[in-house]
Amino acid sequence: MTASTGTSPDRTDDSTVQGYDPAFLGTSEQVPAPSHDRLVVLDYVHFSVHQDTERRLAANTAVNIDGARLRDVGRSDHWRFDDRLPREHQSGEDLYGHNDLDRGHLVRRRDPVWGEDSIARQANSDTFHYTVAAPQAGYFNQSHELWLGVEDHVLEHARAAEQKLSVFTGCLFADDDPEYRGEFLIPRRFFKIAAWNLQPELGTLATTGYLLDQGEGLDRIIRRGLRPGEEVEGPGPFKTYQVPVADIAELSGLAMEQLIQADRYRVPADGQDEDVRSVRAVRRWRELEGFDDITL
Numbered sequence: 001m002t003a004s005t006g007t008s009p010d011r012t013d014d015s016t017v018q019g020y021d022p023a024f025l026g027t028s029e030q031v032p033a034p035s036h037d038r039l040v041v042l043d044y045v046h047f048s049v050h051q052d053t054e055r056r057l058a059a060n061t062a063v064n065i066d067g068a069r070l071r072d073v074g075r076s077d078h079w080r081f082d083d084r085l086p087r088e089h090q091s092g093e094d095l096y097g098h099n100d101l102d103r104g105h106l107v108r109r110r111d112p113v114w115g116e117d118s119i120a121r122q123a124n125s126d127t128f129h130y131t132v133a134a135p136q137a138g139y140f141n142q143s144h145e146l147w148l149g150v151e152d153h154v155l156e157h158a159r160a161a162e163q164k165l166s167v168f169t170g171c172l173f174a175d176d177d178p179e180y181r182g183e184f185l186i187p188r189r190f191f192k193i194a195a196w197n198l199q200p201e202l203g204t205l206a207t208t209g210y211l212l213d214q215g216e217g218l219d220r221i222i223r224r225g226l227r228p229g230e231e232v233e234g235p236g237p238f239k240t241y242q243v244p245v246a247d248i249a250e251l252s253g254l255a256m257e258q259l260i261q262a263d264r265y266r267v268p269a270d271g272q273d274e275d276v277r278s279v280r281a282v283r284r285w286r287e288l289e290g291f292d293d294i295t296l
Helices: 117-126 142-148 150-157 215-223 245-252 257-261
Strands: 039-044 047-052 057-066 101-105 133-137 164-172 189-199 204-213 239-243
Touching: 057 133, 133 215, 142 150, 142 204, 142 239, 150 164, 150 189, 164 245, 189 245, 204 245, 204 257, 239 245, 245 257
Parallel strands: none
Antiparallel strands: 039 047, 047 057, 057 164, 101 133, 164 189, 189 204, 204 239
């Protein structure tokens, strides 16, 4: 389903809105943007958001990144609703105000900021819609920094192949996600799938999937009432894993068969820990402590 027409407060030229381009990588078959019947699709400059109107957050985002044409544009931090969608289908300051929940960019601010100056600036501005954000515990540790740098690491790996990347990022919604303020369910987990052209002359697609678990961080905020500026003790709240794309498809309920077939990740041979969120064993998932742990 596509959102009703309308413009965001700062948008003056809707002709710049192109959204995610499935043919961006020039592969032999188009890279699909995962979709679901419940979702409303919102197109922005160089990226699209698949908004779950029941959860009031993005189930999936899809962005094209041209590493050779990235521009350095200052951030604005002017967060706003997208008026193409009713406000009751979005999450604003009723969720993010007066707590230590960050408005986590599902589309990294700098990822779509490329091309001509006016287009890059519009892309930068577009990333500050609430539809692009998801609540993430406001603590930083090595694992969270690793999550934020995955795109850069994969883009560097793909640099010999036209420096282009498509990235899908979203929330992994679950029925038992913790309730907050009587109207929100906060996702414990987020996924990311990077796609690139492994062999440009053959149009060979390659993908790799990741999962961020913020369960401990949410417990500190929701159950213990941690507020901004208060000291955080103990281990960092984030865990980052490299996971099979097929597992992301199963957990998210999103269709991504081509991304599954192009997965470069090889499941580890063994492991002991069990996933507390599903019957699937974590032995299929590799917890990452650094970029050297990533399989490409």
